[in-house]
Amino acid sequence: MATGTTTPRDRLLTAAADLFYREGVTATGVERLCSVAGVSKRTMYQLFPTKDALVAEALAATGPATNAAFLPDDAEVRPRERILHIFRVLEETAERTEFAGCQFINIASDLRDRTHPAAVVAREFKQQLVDWFAAEARAGGAADPDLLARQLTVVFDGSASRVVVYGSDLDGLSVTTAAALLDAAGVH
Structure with missing residues (x-):
């Protein structure tokens, strides 16, 4: 380097x-x-002071850019499209050969200790995504925006993990699954 x-x-x-x-x-x-x-x-x-401290700080340093890379720039777009944008970006990102899944999930899974400082940081960044989904779902008129936010996060996390496990693209699976959840929640 x-x-x-x-x-x-x-x-x-x-x-x-x-x-x-x-x-x-x-x-x-x-x-x-x-x-x-x-x-x-x-x-x-x-x-x-420790490798653990370095892990947590490195994740905290990269986390904002990681989350921002998925978010839409245009606030004028309707909430449904803003939410689906995240899944479209995930699909595009997952096609890259260097894609190795969600860094937050990877680190938390690798550590296997929910109290590890880096696992706490990972959880905070994942919660930011849940909160963003909830705000958009609320703006889109979802019947239960908090439930929808958690469901969308499961689709996001599961989709990222699927790419790593199967070694293949998502082929629209995350977008269509998210769209089905949005339809069911009344976000049109």
Whole structure:
């Protein structure tokens, strides 16, 4: 990794986010992480008290951009289309060879500890998506916007996981499933 003008902290966060997404948290050792970041283990532990702290901070640093990448730009579009936009972006993203699923689910699943600092961060970012779905469902006139939000999140998470498990594209499955839920909830 080129060091350029980036700080060791920035290089560690970038390397951690990339390695943890592609290879997993438990499979990525501190030595490999430091090697890719171009820093010593001593420097890493001066900047982050533990690997766990680094995992949580790397996820917190990338989370906003990850969520924002799925959201529509146009607030003038009707709620139904705004919601379906997320699933269309998921379908497009899932077609990329580098797609390895949802980073939040991957890290939380890899850690298998709901109290781990990174699992807490992952849950907070997933809750942001649920809250966004609920607000849009409410604006779209859903009978039970909170239930619909949770259902849409299950479709989103399940779709991302399906791509990884089956190694194939979604072929419109997430969009049509989300549309069926929207229809059933009265969001037209």
